[in-house]
Amino acid sequence: MNELSFMNHLSNENYLAHLQENLDHRKLLDENRNLNLSESSEQDFLELFFAMKIFEEGKQLSPHTIKAYRSDAKTLLDFLVEHSLSFRDIGFPEVKAYNRLINETYAVKSARRKLGFFQRLLDFGYETQFYKSHLSTWLTKPAVQKGHYIMEETRPNEELHRVPRRELSQADAQWLLTFFPKIVKAKKNREQLQKRNLLIGYLLYSTGLRASELLSLNWGSFRYSHQGHLFVDVIGKGKKQRTVPIRNEVKEVLFSYRKSTGDSTELNLEDQSPLFFALYNKEETPRKTKKRLTYPALYKIVKEAVELAGKNSKISPHWFRHTFVTVMLENDVPLAVIKDWAGHADISTTNVYLERVNQDKMHTHLDKADLF
Template structure:
């Protein structure tokens, strides 16, 4: 293993289809017709790992997830090269050495992700007989702090840290959203771009949508229920569908945005056209709309954050945390918040509730008569 060329192919559909075709000519099945890589090359092992375990046919990966896999694989490959190791050389000492390296170099959240990637690779190697031992059992991941936090060093060369919640208060959220339209620099389609950006801010703040869910919204994602209220149907993590009620303020902005595009505000559940699409450098608003990408959404938020002079680490996901916290602060039942947010387990939602309760402890303290 003397280069990192495989990293250039991880997102290539053509490469993957060719690889699937080549598999038909490879003798990679044992006597039980199970995948066996005991005699395969290391390059082949890595190719098949990504094909079988990462780029599966039933899972659509977001650009953010693909980028993370690329980064994690590169970290491992560079470690092996630096120590003159191959994949075949990995054993107990190498697992512990890489584990120690990751824990020391990266923050807990990044370390957990990189070690999880390493674990999956080792497990795949054991399952396919590339490794004779179950090496992943020796991996030790750091403990993550529960909840949605960022950790910042308060003093150089000091273990003391300051913990900050990755969410906004109501005043800062509303203030920040007001800058979404102000990031527009183009003159062409300026009105439509400003309305689009403002709607993006409101949807992030009033629905708790993940960024990937927001950019994947179609006009047909919206519908009226039997009482005449508008809901959004989205597909979340793990392709799990959920339904989110829409606030009147957001609905007004949605219709206003549609009108500015010269499009009908009649809701059509069969309309698969994207709600958000690229408008820059377009002479006309044609039928072939290119869906707004995650990097473009991320850029809108970051530029708004910069103009507003807010914390540089604020990202689209901060609005999701803000939404969940505000629901719980306003006594929306835990089970309903779980469903709206699309949490797979109520224990995730309960982490927010625990912190909300901690922030309200002063209410209980003030009820106690400590002085006569």
């Protein structure tokens, strides 16, 4: 634990005093009481960067996000070690050299993330006078590919290929859902496992939830509106809350699953027990010690269903999210509504899907024209 992280557990009354004492002792405040790292050690600089810009107080990061940050930090450290550089040595030439390395080595998505991490570090350094110049202004991130396609990641010297985005047709998605309960081989808790798997498939397909959002659902996440419609409250990226409607078909599967596990079907906002939990074959799991289903377990369920259905082996849980957005657009649900349901930070993300959907409708419009 670093010297600052312990303060997260202090009361409001003690936090200011301890923070002042800590920074004063390390001589990290200037005459204006502002954070000044111009004379600090690199250890202080990195500790404060991670404490204030990465692992911020009150900000809960997913294991996937933490893993990505560690990867980005290691990539930067490897570059510095290879060139016998310290963080203090970073200037214009080093920024441009690292920028070029990342752009030439990684696919667009990974490159943008790694350069984003580097940019945050440089900006923090400039804000705290660790760096005298605004070095991040020299960074150039690769452009995001437009249209509802992704660029297949290839070796640096090979040509890039445009491949369809990772999604299913509506018919294929519905067909694949039927295999979620069929993969269960266990005899004990067989009915519960089948109903659980089916509900997982239904929720992935009909709500567009991210895998992490699905796994974090509790029974108390579900509630009725004043009109009697069922909704689920989701905690998404950046701990942003959104509400997603639940179709009646999914509602039936949800309550059927709850009945099979012996749990109450009465909605209770105070119930923080996990919706999806591990069902062991050897012994019954006490209700108070339910172990939330993990991503590897969810991934395995999807992969086994895909294999049994004889579908594309690359299909993962996230394909259903892409499928949901596209299917909603194909059924003329307003763009702004889908943005809110999917939890997109910016409507431009949702609009990427719309471009491909509109391409598919080109011939419908063309055939209406009396050309011949």
